Amino acid sequence: MRWGEIIRRLVLIPPTLFGVCVIVFVLLRVVPGDPIAMMIPPGASPADIDRLRAFYGLDQSILQQFITWLGQALTGNFGRSISLHQNVFELVLARLPATLELSLLATLIATALGVMVALTGVYVRGRRLEWAIDGGIGVFLAIPDFLWALILLLLFGVLIPLLPISGRIDPQLDVAFRTNFYLVESLLTGRLDVALALLQHMILPAVALALPFAALVARLLKASLAEAEDQDYAQIARARGFSRPAILWREVFPNALIPTVALGGVQVTLLLGGTVLVERIFSYEGIGNMAIDAVINRDFPLIQGLILTFAVLFIALNLAVDLLVRLLDPRLRHG
Amino acid sequence: MTAVLAVHDLHVAIGERGRAANVLRGASLEVGAGEVRGLVGESGAGKSMLGRAVLGLLPANAVIGGGTILFEGRDLLAMPEPERRGLLGRRIALIPQDPITSLNPVKRVGAQIAVTLRHHLALSKRAALERATELLAEVAIREPRRVLELYPHEISGGMRQRVLIAMAFACDPGLVIADEPTTALDVTVQRQVLQLVERLRQRHGAAVLFITHDLGVVAKICRTMTVLHAGRVLEEGETADVLARPRHPYTRALLAATPRADRPAEALRPVPPALIESLWSEAHRLDRLDVAGRA
Amino acid sequence: MADLTLSGPIERPSRWLASVARGGTRLWCGGTLVGILFLIALLAPLLAPHDPIEQDLLAAQLPPAWIQGGEWTYPLGTDSLGRCVLSRLMYAARTAVAVALIAASLAAAIGIAFGLIAGMFGGWIDQGVSRLIDVWMAFPPVLLSIVLAAVIGAGLTSVIAAIVVVDWTRFARVVRAETMVQLQRDYAAAARVLGLSRGQILRLEILPNLVPLIVTLLAVEMGIAILVEVILSFVGISVAGDVPTWGGMIVEGRQIVYQSPWIMALPIVSVILSVIGFNLLGDGLRAALDPVQRR
Ligand SMILES: Nc1ncnc2c1ncn2[C@@H]1O[C@H](COP(=O)(O)OP(=O)(O)O)[C@@H](O)[C@H]1O
Ligand SMILES: [Mg+2]
Numbered sequence: 001m002r003w004g005e006i007i008r009r010l011v012l013i014p015p016t017l018f019g020v021c022v023i024v025f026v027l028l029r030v031v032p033g034d035p036i037a038m039m040i041p042p043g044a045s046p047a048d049i050d051r052l053r054a055f056y057g058l059d060q061s062i063l064q065q066f067i068t069w070l071g072q073a074l075t076g077n078f079g080r081s082i083s084l085h086q087n088v089f090e091l092v093l094a095r096l097p098a099t100l101e102l103s104l105l106a107t108l109i110a111t112a113l114g115v116m117v118a119l120t121g122v123y124v125r126g127r128r129l130e131w132a133i134d135g136g137i138g139v140f141l142a143i144p145d146f147l148w149a150l151i152l153l154l155l156f157g158v159l160i161p162l163l164p165i166s167g168r169i170d171p172q173l174d175v176a177f178r179t180n181f182y183l184v185e186s187l188l189t190g191r192l193d194v195a196l197a198l199l200q201h202m203i204l205p206a207v208a209l210a211l212p213f214a215a216l217v218a219r220l221l222k223a224s225l226a227e228a229e230d231q232d233y234a235q236i237a238r239a240r241g242f243s244r245p246a247i248l249w250r251e252v253f254p255n256a257l258i259p260t261v262a263l264g265g266v267q268v269t270l271l272l273g274g275t276v277l278v279e280r281i282f283s284y285e286g287i288g289n290m291a292i293d294a295v296i297n298r299d300f301p302l303i304q305g306l307i308l309t310f311a312v313l314f315i316a317l318n319l320a321v322d323l324l325v326r327l328l329d330p331r332l333r334h335g
Numbered sequence: 336m337t338a339v340l341a342v343h344d345l346h347v348a349i350g351e352r353g354r355a356a357n358v359l360r361g362a363s364l365e366v367g368a369g370e371v372r373g374l375v376g377e378s379g380a381g382k383s384m385l386g387r388a389v390l391g392l393l394p395a396n397a398v399i400g401g402g403t404i405l406f407e408g409r410d411l412l413a414m415p416e417p418e419r420r421g422l423l424g425r426r427i428a429l430i431p432q433d434p435i436t437s438l439n440p441v442k443r444v445g446a447q448i449a450v451t452l453r454h455h456l457a458l459s460k461r462a463a464l465e466r467a468t469e470l471l472a473e474v475a476i477r478e479p480r481r482v483l484e485l486y487p488h489e490i491s492g493g494m495r496q497r498v499l500i501a502m503a504f505a506c507d508p509g510l511v512i513a514d515e516p517t518t519a520l521d522v523t524v525q526r527q528v529l530q531l532v533e534r535l536r537q538r539h540g541a542a543v544l545f546i547t548h549d550l551g552v553v554a555k556i557c558r559t560m561t562v563l564h565a566g567r568v569l570e571e572g573e574t575a576d577v578l579a580r581p582r583h584p585y586t587r588a589l590l591a592a593t594p595r596a597d598r599p600a601e602a603l604r605p606v607p608p609a610l611i612e613s614l615w616s617e618a619h620r621l622d623r624l625d626v627a628g629r630a
Numbered sequence: 631m632a633d634l635t636l637s638g639p640i641e642r643p644s645r646w647l648a649s650v651a652r653g654g655t656r657l658w659c660g661g662t663l664v665g666i667l668f669l670i671a672l673l674a675p676l677l678a679p680h681d682p683i684e685q686d687l688l689a690a691q692l693p694p695a696w697i698q699g700g701e702w703t704y705p706l707g708t709d710s711l712g713r714c715v716l717s718r719l720m721y722a723a724r725t726a727v728a729v730a731l732i733a734a735s736l737a738a739a740i741g742i743a744f745g746l747i748a749g750m751f752g753g754w755i756d757q758g759v760s761r762l763i764d765v766w767m768a769f770p771p772v773l774l775s776i777v778l779a780a781v782i783g784a785g786l787t788s789v790i791a792a793i794v795v796v797d798w799t800r801f802a803r804v805v806r807a808e809t810m811v812q813l814q815r816d817y818a819a820a821a822r823v824l825g826l827s828r829g830q831i832l833r834l835e836i837l838p839n840l841v842p843l844i845v846t847l848l849a850v851e852m853g854i855a856i857l858v859e860v861i862l863s864f865v866g867i868s869v870a871g872d873v874p875t876w877g878g879m880i881v882e883g884r885q886i887v888y889q890s891p892w893i894m895a896l897p898i899v900s901v902i903l904s905v906i907g908f909n910l911l912g913d914g915l916r917a918a919l920d921p922v923q924r925r
Binding site: 012015016017019020023024027028138139141142143144146147150151153154158159269272273274276277280281288291292295296298303306307310311314315 | 656761762764765767768769770771772773774776777778780781853857860861864865866880884887888891894895898901902905906908909910913
């Protein structure tokens with residue numbers, strides 16, 4: 001991935017986002033359910049309904065609506081939510097930090113777990129334990145995040161009620177935050193008790209999101225580790241008197257990391273996409289949960305705004321992965 | 336004077352039990368202190384396997400069937416693992432064959448040299464880098480300080496091989512095993528590398544086991560030599576003697592197949608297939624006797 | 631020499647048996663799980679002890695028979711309306727299998743068509759398809775299926791459409807890449823030299839090589855289809871009201887999870903076993919059908 005490749009990617013972003021907008025727009029206009037019908041109080045006159053319709057621009061043709069929407073979107077105005085009666089941009093911005101914190105925590109957990117499993121797996125290469133580890137990875141990979149969410153909810157919320165299973169923070173806990181990054185803020189300001197309360201709420205959804213991704217990391221990394229360990233430089237390190245764990249960690253791991261990040265980094269989008277259901281299951285107030293509400297309420301502007309947010313996140317993530325790979329691989333750094 | 340390295344009656348087979356293939360069939364060889372011994376033989380003779388056995392680098396499916404490998408009088412095969420690791424890289428070092436794949440692509444040259452120094456000599460990071468600079472200067476690398484900061488892909492193949500040579504001599508080893516260190520390089524670089532090995536060997540007082548299939552190289556730098564075929568030693572002695580009066584027909588055939596300045600190219604004769612055939616059938620006969628003897 | 635014996639598939643008399651052996655445990659376990667699922671789906675009306683929508687409000691929320699308070703007339707207990715959980719699970723398997731078969735085949739058909747066209751023709755056609763895939767990859771898949779299902783409205787068609795529209799890219803991407811790889815292989819080039827038409831090359835050289843890949847993807851996709859049904863149930867836009875589905879049962883169970891956790895747990899277990907079955911089958915098939923493991 002040379003600079004040229006990254007520039008090519010950058011150039012492709014606007015058309016991709018445009019495509020996303022078009023598809024969402026067209027898709028939503030075919031919705032049979034009428035959002036206005038859900039909003040009107042009983043006994044409203046047809047004139048009232050028409051006024052509401054005009055207010056949300058729903059009386060215009062799809063093309064006109066799209067042009068209006070796009071024009072406004074380019075200036076940062078994504079319209080008003082029909083169900084929540086607020087500016088979409090502000091709504092999304094207020095909820096986004098919750099999802100970002102959750103995804104970040106999940107990614108950290110997944111990476112730590114995946115790296116540990118991969119290193120163990122490659123260390124016991126050729127033994128029976130490797131079989132068991134491979135099998136375990138396969139199972140964890142096959143069961144998606146939202147099923148893990150349900151299983152964890154059942155286990156640690158219901159059968160052995162250790163942890164809260166709903167919300168982002170205890171409603172009783174009366175603390176003020178300046179930003180919406182509750183966890184980061186409480187950690188930075190040293191309010192550890194608050195951070196702990198937040199983590200208690202986040203841990204189950206984060207682990208649910210993390211488990212399949214950890215399995216993915218483990219599978220990719222283990223294969224890369226095995227391949228790198230067979231390379232000459234790793235073999236020769238043995239002839240220099242280094243122990244196998246030291247070689248795996250210091251010589252093999254930095255090399256194996258590169259293909260793993262390149263292939264697995266992109267898959268963080270899966271984890272992000274998984275927040276939609278996992279947040280729903282744990283009633284966590286992020287944009288994923290909000291998206292399902294928006295779909296149920298047929299809140300067009302909000303759905304558009306949210307899908308676009310996810311699309312931007314996905315694309316940004318892809319670029320970040322490219323940059324990270326360049327950073328890890330000296331052969332690409334001076335391209 | 337005791338030998339630095341004494342391999343005695345080494346048997347190695349590769350493969351699952353039951354259908355393992357023998358690669359070393361009772362090979363023996365000695366390298367005295369400060370001696371340079373050539374280990375020659377055609378490709379597949381088991382030269383690398385012998386070197387790898389000394390370095391503890393045999394493939395995972397290799398089985399050592401018997402024999403001893405004494406280094407400075409102590410048996411490497413019987414020694415506990417940590418003790419052997421203490422010798423490897425410090426007292427016994429390797430110059431590998433392929434300079435392209437033998438350096439870690441994601442670590443700087445300096446860090447790769449320093450890590451061995453720190454591991455075996457307990458040097459500080461600064462001291463290790465300082466010593467690495469000296470070593471690079473010793474292998475005739477100009478601007479060693481700059482090269483320390485570079486990644487392997489940023490230097491040439493010849494330069495990488497010199498870095499590997501510097502790494503081999505880093506801890507003043509008693510024995511260096513060089514496994515075809517010049518095969519992957521072009522001819523002009525080959526000469527420089529040979530000279531370097533010779534110079535560093537003298538300065539650091541190391542013995543060298545020089546593995547090659549090139550009798551010309553052996554004639555140039557090895558005082559003694561061993562001829563290996565099918566995992567067996569066919570002939571050994573002072574290089575001058577062996578080359579002047581080869582006793583084994585295989586050595587004679589090898590010599591006849593080696594290009595020399597004082598001989599026209601037309602005079603080259605390949606090793607006769609019939610000879611190789613008979614050597615292999617002899618090896619397999621020994622294998623069968625071995626199996627019968629054990630049963 | 632060693633290389634020769636490794637390269638290229640070796641024709642053996644019992645190729646089929648050899649394939650099954652290569653597939654190993656995964657193929658067996660996966661095949662068994664999926665086989666059981668298909669059997670239950672097929673025979674649900676014969677196997678189920680009750681009508682899945684028959685309510686018995688006097689026997690609501692009974693635990694499974696072996697737990698205190700359970701009754702053997704309802705082996706796995708009853709739900710909040712007193713319907714037999716075992717019967718509902720069995721009938722839900724029917725829905726799951728139907729959705730999986732139809733949705734996966736349709737997604738495969740569309741994806742393979744796009745992938746082949748892009749891979750075979752290249753140029754602007756490939757560019758177009760690739761951009762389309764880019765746009766698709768920029769959507770969160772879960773959200774896209776939810777929006778889609780919302781657009782089309784609840785029902786079996788909606789679930790299937792949501793899966794097909796979201797997942798055709800899985801097939802398209804893999805088939806496109808593999809077609810390009812195959813076209814660059816020697817035998818495809820040779821076929822061109824022989825003057826075969828594009829259609830012939832496609833039929834004779836490319837499709838046969840794609841089969842293992844497609845079969846694997848198809849198995850995995852069936853597992854995914856079952857999951858998407860569960861996802862849509864969560865949002866309340868799955869199959870209509872009184873048709874039992876695993877997703878619907880999980881959502882109902884969620885509401886009374888504190889009183890009767892098994893009502894949610896049992897369909898989760900069914901989903902997990904099916905999904906693992908399909909994945910194992912996919913893995914096993916890939917190993918079985920692909921003699922030279924490529925990824
Ligand atoms: N990893 C391996 N697995 C099986 N056989 C091997 C392996 N490496 C080498 N061999 C076999 O061992 C024998 C000796 O190989 P080697 O010592 O590398 O020969 P050379 O004298 O060319 O260095 C050869 O016959 C070779 O085929
Ligand atoms: Mg060799």
